[in-house]
Amino acid sequence: MKALAVATCLLANGAHAADFYFCWKGSNGYTMTGQMSINPTSLNKPIVTQDDVTLFRIAGYQNERLLGKWDMASAREGASWLLNYDPARSVFMTPGEMGLGVSQAWNADGTAMDCGNPGFGFNLGNFAQDFCLNGVWVEESGMPPETPFLVSPVPVDPLCRVYAPTS
Incomplete structure (x- = not known):
């Protein structure tokens, strides 16, 4: 199944980038959707990092209400940006x-010192996976650090439902 998803992304994007969509479910109605594009040659690496990503954006929600967004293209100087993705799994x-x-610091560094300020951030640290919003750690969003979250070759909505491709 994983090989089919990667092959589909590669065929759809040719030599450009492989697109992936993801959705995270936190506590208390918090969710996050995102999209990343990866250089296709990097998909053979054991770990894809932020240096292999050509597009990355996330949006955070609570009870389907948009709280904030962040993307690597508009990252301010010094913003936390760390990504570790296993393409094989x-x-x-x-x-x-x-x-x-x-292991993941997307405009949030895991210490609440660089915490989505301004805007929205997400981190996956050894204490929890959680949100930051406008410089404030949103502790109530947290999940245990080992909690997996959905990665899909097709878009997902804020409730982590996968959109079925149409012809």
């Missing part, structure tokens, strides 16, 4: 797997 790697304190 189609998963974002956790700190336990990486031997790191934080």
Whole structure:
């Protein structure tokens, strides 16, 4: 199934980039959707990092109400930007797997010192996966660090439902 998804992305995008969509379900009605495009040659690597990503954007919600957005193209100087993705398993790697304190830092560094300010951020650290919003850590959004989340070759909605491709 994973090989089919990667092959579909590669065929659809030719030599450009492979597109992936993801959705995270946090606590208390918090969710996040996102999209990333990866250089196709990087899909053979054991770990894809932020350096292999050509497009990355996320949007955070609570009870389907948009809270904020972030993308790598508009990242301010010094914003936290760390990504570790396993293309063979189609998963974002956790700190336990990486031997790191934080394995995903998307405009949030895991310490609440660089915490989506301004805007929205997400991190996956050794304490939790959670949101930051306008410089404030949203502790109530948190999930255990080992919680997997959906990665899909097709778009997803804020409730983590996959959109079925149409002809």
